[in-house]
Amino acid sequence: MTVQFKNRSFTDAEVVLDVRDLTVGFAGHPDAATVLGGVSLRIRAGETACVVGESGSGKSVTSLSIMGLLPKGSLEATGGGIGFEGRNLLDLGPSAIRALRAHKISMIFQEPMTALNPLMRVGEQIEEVLEAHTALPARDRRTRVLDMLAQVHLPDIERIYLSYPHQLSGGQRQRIMIAMALILEPRLLIADEPTTALDVTTQKQILGLIDELQQRHGTAVLFITHDMGVVADIADTVHVMKHGRIVENGAIETVLRQPRDAYTKQLLRAVPSLTPRTPRDTQEGEAILTVQGLQKVYGEAGIFSRSRPHVAAQEVDFTVHPGRTVGIVGESGSGKSTVARCIVRLIDPSSGKIRIAGTDIATLPPRALKPYRKHVQIVFQDPFRSLNPRWTIARSLIEGPVNLGIDRNTALARATELLAMVGMPEDTLERFPHQFSGGQRQRIAIARALAMEPSLLVADEAVSGLDVSVQAQVLALLSDLQAKLGIAILFITHDLRVAAQVCDEVMVMQKGRIVEHDTAANVLLRPQHDYTRALIGAAPGRGWDFANFRELAQASP
Amino acid sequence: MAAAPKPEAGLQWLLNAITLPRHARLGIGPTIALAVLVLIILSAVFAPLIAPHDPLLMDATQRLKGPSSLHPLGTDSYGRDILSRVITGGRISLVIGVSVAVASIGIGLAIGLVAGFFRRADAIVMRIMDGLMAIPSIMIAIALVALNGPSLWSVMAAIAIPEVPRVVRLVRSVVLSAREEPYVEAAIALGSSMPKILFQHLMPNTLAPLIVQGTYVCASAILTEAILSFLGAGVASEIPTWGNIIAQGRSYFQIKPTLILWPGLMLSLCVLSVNLLGDAARDRLDPRLRKRGE
Numbered sequence: 001m002t003v004q005f006k007n008r009s010f011t012d013a014e015v016v017l018d019v020r021d022l023t024v025g026f027a028g029h030p031d032a033a034t035v036l037g038g039v040s041l042r043i044r045a046g047e048t049a050c051v052v053g054e055s056g057s058g059k060s061v062t063s064l065s066i067m068g069l070l071p072k073g074s075l076e077a078t079g080g081g082i083g084f085e086g087r088n089l090l091d092l093g094p095s096a097i098r099a100l101r102a103h104k105i106s107m108i109f110q111e112p113m114t115a116l117n118p119l120m121r122v123g124e125q126i127e128e129v130l131e132a133h134t135a136l137p138a139r140d141r142r143t144r145v146l147d148m149l150a151q152v153h154l155p156d157i158e159r160i161y162l163s164y165p166h167q168l169s170g171g172q173r174q175r176i177m178i179a180m181a182l183i184l185e186p187r188l189l190i191a192d193e194p195t196t197a198l199d200v201t202t203q204k205q206i207l208g209l210i211d212e213l214q215q216r217h218g219t220a221v222l223f224i225t226h227d228m229g230v231v232a233d234i235a236d237t238v239h240v241m242k243h244g245r246i247v248e249n250g251a252i253e254t255v256l257r258q259p260r261d262a263y264t265k266q267l268l269r270a271v272p273s274l275t276p277r278t279p280r281d282t283q284e285g286e287a288i289l290t291v292q293g294l295q296k297v298y299g300e301a302g303i304f305s306r307s308r309p310h311v312a313a314q315e316v317d318f319t320v321h322p323g324r325t326v327g328i329v330g331e332s333g334s335g336k337s338t339v340a341r342c343i344v345r346l347i348d349p350s351s352g353k354i355r356i357a358g359t360d361i362a363t364l365p366p367r368a369l370k371p372y373r374k375h376v377q378i379v380f381q382d383p384f385r386s387l388n389p390r391w392t393i394a395r396s397l398i399e400g401p402v403n404l405g406i407d408r409n410t411a412l413a414r415a416t417e418l419l420a421m422v423g424m425p426e427d428t429l430e431r432f433p434h435q436f437s438g439g440q441r442q443r444i445a446i447a448r449a450l451a452m453e454p455s456l457l458v459a460d461e462a463v464s465g466l467d468v469s470v471q472a473q474v475l476a477l478l479s480d481l482q483a484k485l486g487i488a489i490l491f492i493t494h495d496l497r498v499a500a501q502v503c504d505e506v507m508v509m510q511k512g513r514i515v516e517h518d519t520a521a522n523v524l525l526r527p528q529h530d531y532t533r534a535l536i537g538a539a540p541g542r543g544w545d546f547a548n549f550r551e552l553a554q555a556s557p
Numbered sequence: 558m559a560a561a562p563k564p565e566a567g568l569q570w571l572l573n574a575i576t577l578p579r580h581a582r583l584g585i586g587p588t589i590a591l592a593v594l595v596l597i598i599l600s601a602v603f604a605p606l607i608a609p610h611d612p613l614l615m616d617a618t619q620r621l622k623g624p625s626s627l628h629p630l631g632t633d634s635y636g637r638d639i640l641s642r643v644i645t646g647g648r649i650s651l652v653i654g655v656s657v658a659v660a661s662i663g664i665g666l667a668i669g670l671v672a673g674f675f676r677r678a679d680a681i682v683m684r685i686m687d688g689l690m691a692i693p694s695i696m697i698a699i700a701l702v703a704l705n706g707p708s709l710w711s712v713m714a715a716i717a718i719p720e721v722p723r724v725v726r727l728v729r730s731v732v733l734s735a736r737e738e739p740y741v742e743a744a745i746a747l748g749s750s751m752p753k754i755l756f757q758h759l760m761p762n763t764l765a766p767l768i769v770q771g772t773y774v775c776a777s778a779i780l781t782e783a784i785l786s787f788l789g790a791g792v793a794s795e796i797p798t799w800g801n802i803i804a805q806g807r808s809y810f811q812i813k814p815t816l817i818l819w820p821g822l823m824l825s826l827c828v829l830s831v832n833l834l835g836d837a838a839r840d841r842l843d844p845r846l847r848k849r850g851e
Contacts, residue, residue, distance in 0.1 A: 344746050366751075373748035380739040388740040390761050396740075400747035445743070452747065 013044035016220040018083035027076040048221040053241035054467035068097035106181035110193040112173035116165040123161030148179040171202035199331035204538040229540030270472040271546035272497040276520040279504040287319040294352035312338040325489040327503030335512035377449035381461035383441035387433040394429040418447040439470035587837035590830040601647035608641035649798040657778035665724025673732025686722035765842035772835030
């Protein structure tokens with residue numbers, strides 16, 4: 001498959017935004033480290049410039065500076081300039097900036113739910129923009145809004161106009177945000193991670209929509225993202241940020257093919273490939289986990305509840321063998337986390353069997369369940385909430401073993417070994433979670449799970465909250481531990497790239513059912529089910545082998 | 558601020574209140590409130606030593622006298638020294654404020670933990686709490702006094718009972734949100750027992766809001782006690798409390814306003830100080846503010 005990069009030329013187009021040597025520092029602390037250390041970027045009409053970088057690299061601060069939305073009293077621009085239509089935005093007063101924000105520059109955010117007023121019909125919210133900034137009569141305003149809703153490809157626009165935000169899906173809400181941002185035909189659209197909270201299939205549609213509207217209106221787009229796949233799909237030019245500086249920029253194809261900067265290379269190498277890994281050897285031995293006919297229904301008829309029952313998972317059957325990694329992939333609401341939580345018995349399945357160490361634990365009462373807890377452990381997505389913030393790391397690490405009746409000193413000694421195993425220094429024990437980064441906390445959470453010496457580790461989106469380079473490290477760690485300890489891993493993820501790199505088998509879930517279950521190679525390269533094909537087709541940057549700076553050798557059909 | 562020149566030691570802490578970094582300083586309002594409260598507490602604790610006269614001693618020759626060197630705040634209609642009575646009156650108020658706060662928080666914490674953690678118990682417990690909340694403390698007090706006669710215990714029970722449901726609601730809401738935290742789920746997966754999860758993982762989350770709530774309960778209890786005393790449903794009228802002093806000054810306050818001015822002023826200052834400290838504690842302990850620091 002060939003990769004279609006944008007290689008439009010903009011040298012003749014008018015420069016819309018010209019940021020020169022912008023520095024931003026902490027207000028009132030001139031000596032403190034700068035947040036942005038001299039950022040320069042130029043966007044021309046009709047161009048899409050992507051700013052890519054890991055968390056804390058300064059990409060959002062850059063966009064907020066341009067919008068004049070830096071948090072007052074904590075951050076301030078200390079040097080350089082932001083040129084827009086021949087004026088320096090840093091010299092403008094608040095009211096001039098506000099006028100500009102409405103007419104010429106607009107922004108869409110990651111989370112459309114919080115950006116919309118929940119108490120107002122979405123049509124009226126868009127109309128409000130026109131009311132405040134144009135002299136259009138009421139009837140024309142409504143026509144204009146309906147026209148815009150049609151342009152963002154919302155179905156049944158009359159109904160959508162009268163809907164409240166909560167009645168719309170995440171993708172529809174983001175379309176409303178885009179309609180609102182573009183209705184005054186701004187020169188510049190700033191999109192700050194606009195698709196990060198969306199499922200891949202929705203993301204693909206939204207990216208296509210932004211592209212289409214950009215071409216129709218000639219808008220310049222500043223697109224901020226952490227996802228290299230998205231960058232490959234939509235960027236004309238890309239700016240790679242690290243520690244408040246742009247370390248490399250250039251045309252997308254040049255940067256992806258011949259990255260010059262070491263950090264860019266590192267970032268690209270960390271992007272997991274969509275090509276499936278070579279599967280681990282099948283190990284002899286009995287299945288560690290057998291799930292049969294698992295079903296979870298929420299809201300079953302009770303005395304106080306009258307709501308319609310919701311089937312979160314049904315007819316789920318699979319087995320996990322020692323030393324293997326089985327992946328469950330699917331979009332939000334597909335039931336993958338429900339299955340994981342049933343297996344760990346954080347929630348009680350409605351019916352079905354969960355056989356662990358020869359015993360069906362699906363219906364065991366808490367007391368009888370206790371000895372089986374040791375066999376299955378779980379690592380959660382959010383590293384900032386998965387460790388008790390008031391407890392030392394030592395206390396968290398020995399919690400499980402002490403529950404099993406192991407004495408404290410033995411457990412502490414074991415905790416020290418485990419920390420070494422997950423690559424954490426020994427003085428970690430006496431410290432508290434807030435002293436560690438997300439990746440480090442995830443390592444600690446893995447160590448805590450391993451302290452129980454489980455035979456199965458459930459990783460519920462365990463690397464989804466991490467930056468790609470950290471994600472790569474944690475994935476390597478899991479793989480190492482698996483080889484060393486022979487544990488099986490049930491890996492739940494929405495990210496096909498991650499699944500391709502860690503899983504031997506992949507199950508695809510949709511609406512609570514497993515629609516496809518095969519080896520990772522078969523699922524990813526020869527998908528049978530339509531939904532699997534749609535998922536793979538929507539994976540951003542799928543034709544590109546980021547780590548090797550070239551097209552994928554063996555592309556999916 | 559380490560480089561600042563050292564002023565006199567007595568002023569240092571006041572200066573700190575203004576110059577320490579925002580997150581570390583107490584602020585000027587709460588500092589004054591703390592000072593006032595410490596004064597009131599000390600004078601109440603050492604009342605027998607400080608008070609110039611026996612607060613109960615009547616002197617028919619000294620009725621309704623104005624301020625003098627013998628009676629700095631004058632005397633009441635029985636010739637009792639107002640200053641001594643006001644100082645002594647703080648004892649009952651503070652005892653009631655603190656003990657009601659401790660009792661209602663202790664009981665409320667226990668019930669709230671149960672309601673927040675056990676879904677089955679929740680609906681029943683919370684309906685009972687709603688019922689309790691509907692009864693005004695004045696009515697409970699009058700009922701209890703009618704049954705048992707006026708006593709400190711009746712008054713404390715009357716004030717504490719309506720406060721308990723508020724504490725229960727607070728604890729329950731904190732527990733409900735904390736039990737969804739992944740670290741609590743991890744503890745379940747690690748096989749931790751129910752009491753361990755309840756007391757070691759969940760309960761510590763409730764302490765900060767409870768400290769704040771405690772100060773509000775304390776302030777409102779002091780106020781309610783005064784109201785009950787004033788209405789004659791509080792502690793026996795011969796015991797000097799701020800409420801009793803005001804109640805007895807009521808008939809003469811038109812000719813001698815200081816009879817109710819001084820106890821009223823002490824009552825207001827005390828309640829205001831406790832509330833200001835509660836606000837400061839909330840600002841300091843509020844999880845949203847603290848998260849920003851992490």
